[in-house]
Amino acid sequence: MGRIHLKGVRKAFGDVIVIPSIDLDIADGEFVVFVGPSGCGKSTLLRLIAGLEDVTSGRVDIDGVDMTNVPPAKRGLSMVFQSYALYPHMSVRSNIAFGLKMAGESPEIIKQKVEKAAATLNLSSYLDRKPRQLSGGQRQRVAIGRAIVREPKAFLFDEPLSNLDAALRVQMRLEITQLHQQLATTMIYVTHDQVEAMTMADKIVVLNAGNIEQVGAPLELYNTPANLFVAGFIGSPKMNLLNGAIAAKFGAGTIGIRPEHIATARDRGEWQGVVRVAEHLGSDTFLHVDAETIGRITARAPGELALAAGDKVGLTPRPDRIHRFDSDGRAMRA
Amino acid sequence: MARAHSLRRRTITTAACWLVGLVIFFPILWMAVTSFKTELEAVEIPPKFLFFDWTTENYGVVQERSNYLLFATNSILLSLGSTLVGLLFAIPAAWAMAFAPGKRTKDLLLWMLSTKMMPPVGALIPIYLLFRDLHLLNTRGGMIAVLFLLNLPIIIWMLFTYFKEIPGEILEAARMDGATLWREIVYVLAPMAVPGIASTVLLNVILAWNEAFWTLNLTTTDAAPLTVFIASYSSPEGLFWAKLSAASTLAIAPILVLGWFSQKQLVRGLTFGAVK
Amino acid sequence: MATRQTRILAHAATAPSTLVLFLWMIVPLAMTIYFSLLRYSLLDPGNESFIGLVNYEYFLSDPAFFAALFNTLKLVGGVLLISVVGGILLALLLDQPCWGRGIVRLMVIAPFFVMPTVSALIWKNLLMHPVQGLFAWIANLLGLQPIDWFAQAPLTAITLIVAWQWLPFATLILLTAIQSLDEEQKEAAEMDGTPPLSFFFYIVLPHLARPITVVILIETIFLLNVFAEILVTTGGGPGNLTTNIPFLVYAQALLQFDVGGASAGGIIAVILANIVAIFLVRMIGRNLEA
Structure with missing residues (x-):
C-alpha cells in the first residue's frame, strides 16, 4: 500500500515561503512526477514527504496515518538521491544491505534480499565492488537497489537521472518505468525535464513558485493545458x-x-x-x-x-x- | 624552448634549493651530530663535523640523570589525551555545524576561533591560582584539560572543513535507511572522514607536544612534558652541550616525523581555511 | 535545511564544546579583570583590597612597561619582516623545478616542528655562544670579531631564533598559494612574453596579497605571546632588554607575586591581541561565505 495525501502543506524557510499551500492525493501504485523549473519547490515537496524537512503547517498522511511528525526512517519510504548518495566506504552489497541492517534483519534474510534485488537490477557480479569502481549507470542502479530491498510503501526519486549522459538517461528511464510495472509500488519522481515527465508518469504535477499549476495525465496536460505556464512548459519545441x-x-x-x-x-x-x-x-x-x-x-x-x-x-x-x-x-x- | 637551456636552469635552481634547505635545516642537523660527541668534543674549536668518535653515551646519561622517559611519557599522555578528549567534544559539534547549520553557526564558529586568539597571559594568573587551590598544579589531568581547551577550537575547525566536503545527501540517505544519529556518525560519517580525522589528530598532537607556555608555568616534574625537561638544561654553564643535544634530539625526533607527514594539513589547520 | 528534530540534536551536539570554551574564555578573563582592580600580593594573602585603576596607572607609568611594549613590537616586527620577505623568496625558489624537491621541502619545514625550548637552547649554545659557538668560529675564520649575541644584541638574537621557527610557516603557506596560481595564467603570461620581474609584481604578488595578510595576522597572534624562548635564554635580561609583555606579566605575577599589577598587564595584552584578532576573524569570516 502507498496512498499519500497532502493537506494544506506549507513550507517556509524563515521569511521565505517556498510552498504556500498544497493539497494533493497520490493513489496506491501510481507513478507521479513532480515537474517544474528549478526553484519551483518540487524537491522541497519531495523532502517534506520524505520527512527530511518539517512542514511549517499542514498534514502528510501515508495510508491514512498522520506522518507529519514522524522521522524519515519510520515513514516506510525509500529515496533515490540526485547524487546517488552511495556510502563510498562500503561495498555494493553493504550499501544495499545497510537499511536492512539498521532495521535489525537477520543476516540470512539480508543476504537473500540483497541478492534478489541485485538480480533484478543486473548487479549480481558487482556486489563486492566499491561505488567508485562503478559507472554512473551502475551507481544509479545500486541506489535503486538500496531503495527496493526495504520494500517501501513508496519510492521517492529526486532528479535521479540528471547526472547521467543523454543516452544512459533514456535507458535508465525505461528501466525505472519497467521496475514500476514490475513492483506496482507508488513512485514519486521529481524532475525538471518535461520529457521524463511525459514518458514516465501516470500523473504529472506541474509546479511553479511553490504552487500546483495543474495535475493530470501526460496527454491531458498536452491537450488541455490549464494555463499559459503549463502550455509553455509541456511540449518540445x-x-x-x-x-x-x-x-x-x-x-x-x-x-x-x-x-x-x-x-x-x-x-x-x-x-x-x-x-x-x-x-x-x-x-x-x-x-x-x-x-x-x-x-x-x-x-x-x-x-x-x-x-x-x-x-x-x-x-x-x-x-x-x-x-x-x-x-x-x-x-x-x- | 631548448631542452639544454631548461636543464641548465634546473641544475642551478636545484643547487640553490638544496643550499637554502641545508642552511635552514642546519641547526637541527648540527644538534643531532653534537649529540653523538663527548662533552669535550662538543665545545671544541675548531668544531669537528664528521670525524670524531661517535658515541651514544649521552643518550644513556640523559635517561639516567634526568629520567627522560618520565617526561617523554608525560608528553605522549598529554598530547594524545588532550587530542582524544578534544575529538570527543569536537566530532558532534563539527557534525552539527557542517550538516545542520543554523543562522548563528558561522558566528559560533568564528567565536570559537577567537578564543584561540586570547593571549595566555590574560588567563595565566587566575588559572594558576585555581590550579593551586584545586591541587591541579603538576597533575596530568589538569594539563590535559588545559591543552584540550587550548586546541579544541582548532580541532572543531579542522573537522568542520573536512566534514563540509562530505555531501549531506549521504547522511540523509542513512537517515532514510533508518540510522539513528549515533549510527549515522559511527557507520557513515566517521568511516568517510577517517583521513580528515587522522590529519586533525596528527596536527593537534604536534601542537600539544610543542606547547610551551602553560606546560612551563603549570608543571615542574610529575606531569611535566619534554618542553619543561629541555628548559631544565638552560643553566648557564656550557658543559652539557652534548647531553642537551641528545635530550633535544630525543624530544623533537618523533614529532618531526609526524610533522613531515602532516605538512599538507598544516596549512589548512593553521590558517583556518583562509588559504586554500 | 533540516528538521526540528535534527536541529535540536545539533544544538545538543554543539552545547558541550560551546560551554567549555565559554567558561575557558570568560572565567579567567573575568577573574583577571577583577584581580586587576585589587591590591593583591601572593606574599600577603588575605589582605586584598579594592583600589580601582591604580594597578593600571602603575603599570602604564612604569618605564618597564614601555620597554616591554617596544620590545614586543620590535620582536613581532622583526620576525614578521624576516619570515614574510624570506618566505616569499623561499616560496618562489621552491616553486622552481628542482631535483629532490620533496626532501628540500621537508628540510625547510622542519624548524616549525621543533619545540620552542629546544630551538632556543640549541641556538643559544651551539650556534650563538661567543667562544664555542659555530657562528663565533665562522667569524674567526673570516677574520671578524665574533658577536656575543646575548650580551651585545640580545633582542636581535631572540628575534633570529623566533624567525627561524616561523620562516617555515610563512614559506609553506605562500608556497601553497603560489602553486594554486592557475597554470593557464602562467602559460598566458609566457605567451604574452611577460618578463619574470613584471610577472612577479603584476601577477604573483597580487595573488599572494591575501595569503600574506593571513600569514601576518596569524604570526602576530602567536608572536605577541612569545614566552618560552625568552624564559630559557635570557630570562628577560640583561636588565629588561628582552622582556616583552607576556614575560613582564609572568615576572610580575610569579616572580614578584604582585597579582594585581600582573593582571592589569594581562588585560593590556588582551586588548593588544584583540586589535589583531578582529582583523583576522573578519577575514576568515569573509572566506567562510565563499
Missing part, C-alpha cells in the same frame, strides 16, 4: 504563444499553437513568412519563421523538408488545435 491583434481575432488575450500543429507549404498558407533558421533532424524539420505581423513562429514538419534560411514559407495552424487563454493566462474552454 515549446508552444507558440501569440497575443495582440491575432489573439483578439479569436476572442482571447493569448492564443497558443504547438509547432507540430502548424502545416507548412512553400507558396501558400494563412500566414506568410521567411525562414530564419531551419533545423534538420531527419525525422523532423524545425522551422523558425519570422511571420508577417505576428512575429517569430516555430513550426515542426515531419520528415525532411527542403527549406533553408531565407526561403519564403506559408504557415497554416490547425484550427481545432488552437488554445485560447484569457488575459490572466487561464485557459478558455470553448
